[in-house]
Amino acid sequence: MNSIRRGRLFDHVELKVKDIDKSKKFYRPVIETLGLSMSFENGKSFSVDEFLVIESEAPTQAVHLAFMAPHPAAVKMFYETALQNGGMCNGAPGERNFHTNYYSAYVLDPDGNNIEAVFHDPNSMRSVLLNSHL
Template structure:
């Protein structure tokens, strides 16, 4: 497995209410993106820089995190969106062109904890197809 492929972030750590539900959700997305998932022990999973563990009991969940996965093309944006919804995600903006810059094509959805997740394609020649971006 390859880590730290020249991206800005060392890792992103999400704390989730139900690890198995979240694992199924993120596995569906990673399968489309071609990113392998693993585990460093019971109660964790990871996919490259994304590290997920259970939340502390009583801790508030999600809704404050926006995580954007970069897709290699528009078709991959659609496939990630469809996989996310089939795996328990909730729609937050169907695939389509956005006004952020010319060629910005994205889909938005909530993960099982309410985090705002995005699949984005920036257009030909814009950033690498395997980057991960997080915006708080």
């Protein structure tokens, strides 16, 4: 059986938000700290690569999204920028116990979703994968 493999798990993820302008004010500078930019936007939606945000009367709730950060300093910038643009602290930048050198920060977006920036040391991830029993 042939299958298309593009190197990622999801084609896209959709997040519904109550106020698109408030979400743009939050997400635009936050994603820029990770070296990304909006790839599409209009009055009721925007996207960043495969991440699609749409205004809705019934916003998505209690979602956890983790964005990859290129280095630990980007995690700190993500956190500080998020707080300056309407996010609420849900875990200050620091190492976590998930595996060696898992460095992340958590914020709640304007709709209360848990948004994380995480840096994985490539050498640490290699040892995690080699030692896993999946």
